Amino acid sequence: MSDEGAGRRIRLHGLRQSTVGHTAVGLWRHPDSRAHEYRELHHWIETARILERGCFDALFVADALGPLDTYQGRVDAALRDGVQTPTDDPLLVISAMAAATEHLGFAVTVSTTYEQPYAFARKMTTLDHLTRGRIGWNIVTSALDSAARNLGLERQLPHDERYVRAEEFMEVVYKLWEGSWRDDAVVRDGVFADPARVRPVLHDGEYYRVRDIALSEPSAQRTPTLYQAGTSPAGIAFAARHAEGVFLSAYEPAGARSLVDRVRASAAEQGRDPRSLKFFPIMTVVAAETDEAARAKYASYAACASWEGSLARWSALMQIDLSVLDPDKPLEYVDTDGIRGMVELFTTLDPTRTWTPRAIGEFVGVGGGGPVLVGSPATVADGLERWMEDADVDGFNLADPVAPAGHRDFVDLVVPELRRRGRVWPAYEGTTLRERISGGPRVRPDHPAHAHRWTP
Template sequence: MRIRLNGLRQSTVGHTAIGLWRHPDSQAHRYRDLSYWVETAQILERGKFDALFVADALGPLDVYQGSVDAALRDGIQTPTDDPLLPISAMAAATRNLGFSVTVSSTYELPYAFARKMTTLDHLTGGRIGWNIVTSALDSAARNLGLTRQMAHDDRYAMAEEFMEVVYKLWEGSWADDAVVRSASRGVFVEPSRVRPIAHSGTYYDVPGIALSEPGVLRTPVLYQAGTSRVGRAFAGRHAEGVFLSAYLPSMARTLVDGVRAEAVAAGRDPSSVKFFAIATVIVGETDAEAQAKLADYQRYASVEGALARWSALMHIDLSALDLDKPLEYVDTDGIRGMVELFTTLDPSRTWTPRAIAEFVGVGGGGPVIVGSPATVADELERWAEESGVDGFNIADPVPPVTFRDFVELAVPELQRRGLTRTEYEGTTLRESFYGAGETRVRDDHPAAAYRFR
């Protein structure tokens, strides 16, 4: 297998594609229905995807024109529901698909969060992943107890300690044999096999024992999204999977090489880190049919909505700029990786706000690959080879039609070429990553240092 696949979604109406909710086939408004999530999970499992990756946002998008109006009009990441809650239902309707869910280290308390993830580890039978983000929206900060967003690098410093606390809780508090369930002795848990973590730090004090007994994975499969300089170092230390956003293979290559170098610097095997680039794939029986689908989708794309979304991602009010003047890199407290995407990452081209909005219409965050199954497979293969990514986060601009088209048309061709799996390696998400039998973090991962001894 050379290409791994995740499905990319958020529990909202407008995510990577803005305005396409108006397409008559779009079911985006059904994000509130359990049946929508179950159907999605079953489609992805039919395609032997590693996981469904659920993005999240904790605040409304209010940077564009200093207002939430444009975001509300197009349902752009507002309204949005909690990404964790549909997972149990999807797990009950599938056997192998993993669920990688975005949760912000900035706004959770590690003690309660560790228990939530272990609960999902139990209920999914080891199919849970965590996309670690530090969050980029000032609106989230204002509504979650801060007066303003913490500075970019401080959020990562806090995330670093957050990781230490959850590793101690997941790996170090309970021995594998702590639960004895001995009716004859009257002992359910052997107290000597459970230890307080005694964590005392800059941001967190957590003296006690983990509340949950260990899950199948103990530490969930760890993903990270955020490709600024500090973000890359964080990923090199902690990530098993990295989600990245790039529209050319050469740009992704820069990020992949950067994080792999950071992994080596952190004493890890660089091949332990797998990379996934966002890609939107519009596939038809023929190239012409696929191009016609794209043209149809493009008619619904919203330029103003795209400007509103990217203003919030980058923390730059694009309405205040000349739409036809090239954007320049500035250090913002937003997603710096996204600012780099349209400024420094591809020195051969400049981007104006108008060009960005038109470009991201159907496939925000990555390439839009259009064609017959053979054309699409050629292009995904070329992309993976040139960029060094291990796979793709496939977006769903007209949900769930784009996912279904991909699974019914592109996946058989990818499988025929031996590019994607035809069977799952095991039953857990970490086995999909590393192979049968590997359910726990690798020895070179920092979490391993906290194992119960």
């Protein structure tokens, strides 16, 4: 089936973090949730198998490198509600999930600010070897002050400087992945690798000095499939230059469409095919056999959500301590740039409501940074199709508020309806993650990584 036009295929990613509370805050208390099993391999293997049964392109495992301590100036609220704290390393579970599946891809968040490109390039090549080309990287620069002070910095690097540093990081890893070993370097004929077909990268830049050859031989994709989620001017320019998949957060299709259009326009300015970038807004789906049953299920989820935990998460995201506000006082009376932007966002969503901190915390409790679709398979499918058309996106990053039950409900209930409509994969095509995202196992000729490729 062609991906063009109104009937194009809907691409699906599952969204998790190795923690008890990520987008939905407090729902680990729900009896259907087994999010507390995030520490156990069987939980992740079960999740991966559920998504593969639904022919999802990938499981996206998000990450944060510091505790959420902006709210009240301490980590207490995050600990009480399990808001991204505690959290485990997302890289270490991927091999187990890959061994238990054949097709599902794995996109993982890793920060350019706190990794060294030489060692990181080997980590990702190793995972690409072990997954047989199914690994993706969500590129972040990290915004938490708590991460900076615990990972060797006196204070957080300024926003735009983080992106300048990230640009050089990308140049180094592209040289390692694409330019150090020729495709035919490994010969296994008297010698294992031909030294004439392996060369040092000789990088000497402002932030990094990497002189030698890549440690790993080339993997199926060489460069992992690249994702990014920046929405600032610097983040948009970075995504337009490097991303093959773009994760985004918007509550309405119009807001998503605006961001999609801006990133695609920037990609075109940089010489890339703007349609080669694929966009995946976050979405939470609460599905049941009927609309009435789905609404009842949603109500049971909302009853477990924590408004204070949600504000702790938003405080960290905005770097503004929302605890200083009266939780029941309308926000339009608070005159700061950060709060004003928050007011504008939620007023646009529903101008008839009086938005207080408590009301916002309750509103985002189940869906976090994106919309919640509640209903029967047909109702949910209609909603997803509307988003595809109105926002011009390529698929969805589906969160699971009561892991793994939310993903299982989607696969068992909604995927059959989408297949009946011809909107999702009937079976996997291709072997690597990149083949499903952009059509081929290697980066496209218009991608900056391609310029570093060593060809005879």
